[in-house]
Amino acid sequence: MVKERLVAFRMKTTLLLLLVCISVALVSCDIIQEILIPVMPSQQAIAIIGSASGSNLTGTATFTQNGETITLMVEIQNVSPGLHAVHIHEKGDCSSPDGTSAGGHWNPTNVAHGKWGVGEFHLGDIGNITVGEDGTGTIELTTNLWEMGTGSDLDIVGRGIIVHAGADDFTSQPSGAAGARIGCGAIILAN
Ligand SMILES: [Cu+2]
Numbered sequence: 001m002v003k004e005r006l007v008a009f010r011m012k013t014t015l016l017l018l019l020v021c022i023s024v025a026l027v028s029c030d031i032i033q034e035i036l037i038p039v040m041p042s043q044q045a046i047a048i049i050g051s052a053s054g055s056n057l058t059g060t061a062t063f064t065q066n067g068e069t070i071t072l073m074v075e076i077q078n079v080s081p082g083l084h085a086v087h088i089h090e091k092g093d094c095s096s097p098d099g100t101s102a103g104g105h106w107n108p109t110n111v112a113h114g115k116w117g118v119g120e121f122h123l124g125d126i127g128n129i130t131v132g133e134d135g136t137g138t139i140e141l142t143t144n145l146w147e148m149g150t151g152s153d154l155d156i157v158g159r160g161i162i163v164h165a166g167a168d169d170f171t172s173q174p175s176g177a178a179g180a181r182i183g184c185g186a187i188i189l190a191n
């Protein structure tokens, strides 16, 4: 009797150890994979935002890729206090004084204009920058919906950043009734 119980106990212990070993192996496998998978080289794209429609606006947009995600940071200066819409437009062409050469909102998924992250929205619908009394404002956005330097429809390189005189109401079609284009910059790869 005692021997049988001992054998049963040994079997249970062995089984338990085996399970622990398998778990450890699986976890280590994950860790090893994370280490071995080559880290995507960190890429950057930038846009120098110049004035349009007779404004004094200056600014920069910086896109930084980190693995699957891209973080955008937009900084603008010399703008009237309040809300100013900022979008990615189709073309990195700021040749016309009113910025219309940049085309309409960048919309590769062919959906309605809207608010970022809520229902339907263009991939260029970044949102509104809040500009303070000092005439400066920033907005940041991190997403895995964009690509950088891939040449695909989702590539932000070659598009244009447009800053508007007014706020985006997130509902008016096709572009949020944000008013004149007071800033324009072409998005190019930084390196
Ligand atoms: Cu716009």
Ligand SMILES: [Zn+2]
Residues within 6 Å of the ligand: 087, 105, 112, 113, 114, 121, 122, 124, 125, 174, 175, 176
């Ligand atoms: Zn839009």
